[in-house]
Each structure stands twice: as C-alpha cells, then as structure tokens.
Amino acid sequence: MIGLFHFRQGPEGRRVSSSGSALSFKGVVALAGQFPVLAGVDLELPRGETILLRGANGAGKTSLMRVCLGLLPVVSGQARVLGFDVNHQKVAIRKNAFLLGHQSGLYDDLTVVENLRFALKAARKPLDEIGRTMELLQLSGRLGDTRIGQLSAGQRKRVGLAVLVARQPELWLLDEPHASLDALSRQVLGQVINDAVTRGSTVVMASHEHDAALPRVDRIVFMAGGRVDHVEVIKEEASLPSTQPRVGSHDDPSIPLSPDIGESNTDTSSEAGGSGSAHVA
C-alpha cells in the first residue's frame, strides 16, 4: 500500500508507528462539553484507502473526524492519527490532515482566490496549485474574483473542497461532502477522492449518500451511539480472498450500499461479544 510505512519526523516529536495506520483508536472516549460523543471507540484503519463512515444522526461520525484533528479532547483511551498522538501532537496532525465539514471556514468578504491564497499560505503550501484546482472544481474565470458571501451553498462547498485539494493532505476528512453539490460536482468530488487515494492519501468520509456519486470505497465503518458497531471490508474482486479478520455484518436493510459498493464483494461477519466496538487490524 502506498505510504504504508512512510514516516516523517513531526515538529512536536517523533511519529510513533502504529503499523502504518491512518487511524489507531483504542478505547477512545471524547467529550463535547459533558456529553460523551465517542464512548469507547476501537478502530484501526490502514493508510491509502477510502473509508466510509455510516450511521444514524448522532452516531458519532462527525465527532470521530473532529477528534482526529484534536478539535474534541480525548479524555480516555489512546488515539493516534497518522502515527501522531491526538492530544499531544495536534500541530503535526493538522499539517498532514484536513477536514471539509458542513461548513468550510471561508470568509464572506474575501473572494474565492483570496480565500484559497490565505488557506494555502497558512498551511505553507505552494500557491501554484490554485489555478489547476480552481479549474478542476469549475471555479476559474469570473467566479474566482467573486466574494464568498455572494456564492451559492454548492459553490461555497466547491471552494471548501478546492482548499482541501490544493492542500493535498495525507488524511482527508470529509463530512457529508456531497451535501449541496449538483450531479456534475459530485462526479468531480468522486474523481478528486479517487485521485487522492491513488496518490497515497487516506480518505475518511461520512455520508448518507446511497447513489453512484460515492467513490469506490475500501472499507465501511458502521457507527452507533458513539461507538464503532462493526467494520466491513470491501473486496474489489470476488476471487480475492480476504486478508482481514471477519469483524462484522451488513445485515441492516435500511442501510443499502451504493451501486459501486454493491458490485463488489463484502467480507463480513457478526461481531463477537456485543461490546459495541469492533477492531480491524
């Protein structure tokens, strides 16, 4: 797998290997105020894959992503992202991971180009990616000089996505990335996600989408009540034997898979113990 053992020295200390995992959560409890939004998450996700988070509203999908960036404190357990400790190496994580959430962190009074320049300069990334990224996300031309406050929700989302694409992080965290996007933009989103994974990035995405707009997914993490319910590994070819332990089942008819996912085989089984958490090595 691309970048599996590709470690770099972080400014806050040494990156600790966790078998090349993108995410390594062990008994993670995280609070939002007094409320435990993650209630003992055990999860190990490899690098270089597209991982889909599934679950009802309030299941903990968004919180899991926020914890990854140190936006919510971990009060118990151990959480490592890209080999860095979430509580103590936030700066290193944030240099290598980025989130596109329901909101995009854009400034209404700045133009599209100005927002992109600010975000890239803040991340110390070269500005020469701006033109190509804007072209890719159909933001070039007149739109580039338009203030964010004058854009539609879908256009804003595309600008937020452009920031993410231009930053080229190792870990992409996408929270409902399809919301507000039209069919063409969804196609582009799928393409940029596939490109990112091809380059070796890991994409973790929470989505309620069930249609073909979803990109190819390698793994589905089902969440409920602030815990990982089970994990499903998607195999590309029927003949390919699974190298993953059997960890869960996809027996909930209310959660259909996307056509892309449905075309591939799934390797699943019921989780033992019923502890409400699952572990995929």
Place this chain on the structure above:
Amino acid sequence: MWRDAILVAGKDLRIELRSRVATNQIAPLGVLILVLFAFALGPDRPALQKASAGLFWVAILFSSVLAVQRAYAIESGDAAREYLRISGLDPAGIFVGKAAAIAIQLLGIEAVLGAGIAILYGAKGGAWLIVVVTSLLATVGLASVGTIYGVIAGGLRVKETLLPLLMLPVAAPVLLCGVEAWNATLGVHLNNALPWVRLLILFVIVYVALGIVAYGPLLEGT
C-alpha cells in the same frame, strides 16, 4: 510567527476595507459618544477641556470593545474559528496578527476622535511626542487585552455581552495611564507624564507576552 501575523493582519484588514465596519459604524459611534458627553456636561467649555482626555479615552475604550467584537465576528461565520485552529497557523502569529489589525483600526479611530475633542471640547495640543507615544502604547495595550479576552469570549455563547465585562476592568489601567499622561501633556495639571508612560509600557509588555504564550491554549480550550 511574524509571517503568520502579517498574513492574519492582512486578512483582517482586507475584510475591514471591504465591510467598512470600523469606518462606518465604530468611528461614528465614538464621535457620537463625544457629542453625548458634551450634551451631558453642558456648554461649560473649560470643564469640557479639562475632561477631554478622560472622555477621549472612555470613547476609545468603548470603540475598542466593538473593534474586538468585530475581529472575532469575522471568525464566527462558516466555522472560520475552527478552521483557523486547523489552518496550520502559529497561534502566537494569530494573536499578533489580530492584535495588529485591531490596533491599526483603533489608531484610525483615535485620529478621528482626536479631531473630535479638538473641535467639540476645544482641547489643545501639548507635548506631541508624549501624546503620540502614549496613544501608540495604549492602543497596543487595548488591542492585546481585547485579542486575549476576545478569544475567550468568542468561544462562548454569550460572547456579545461577556466581552465588555471581561475586557473593560482589565483595560482600566490603560484608561488611567492614557488619561494621566495626556492631562500632563495637555496642560490640565502639571504632573509628570513619564511615570504613566512607564506604567503603560509595563502593561503592554505583560499583555503582549501573555497573549503570545496563552493564545494557543485559549483558542483550543474555549
């Protein structure tokens, strides 16, 4: 830190140039405060002249609260504050940048209100060097205090009402030093301005240092 500070200050000032909140709302409010004080104190010109330094700095203090609120209001839309946390910017740079942007806006407002007390109260200039140095120091002090307490209040739901309660008591020494130093130089009384300027320097050093050290934890923790 300085690179990030310039980036953040540039962003905040560019947004201010577009939205014109300081020029169209905060500065006029400061002038309005001076006018209302003039109404409240009556037509007694000598009394107004005597009180001009105090009234000027009270107006600046209230204006600074609004400038700080505006500086954090631009970070509250579209979850910008959260993205600022994950942007990769050095928190000390964010502090210096935001404080610098607020200070530059306050200096502009001070110029307007300075003209205001000259016209409305008949205040006369004194030792200009002391006046300018005092103004610069007090402005940096107010901007630093405001940026520190702004980030605390900005993370809370009651930020609009909480900020003045947090900021004004801490900024009181700036008011005191500014008024006393100006009174000395404007000839209201003959006390020496230098002790007040020294006190102001100490205040500025403490709050700038505190902001540089504490801004990151405050941004993360509130």
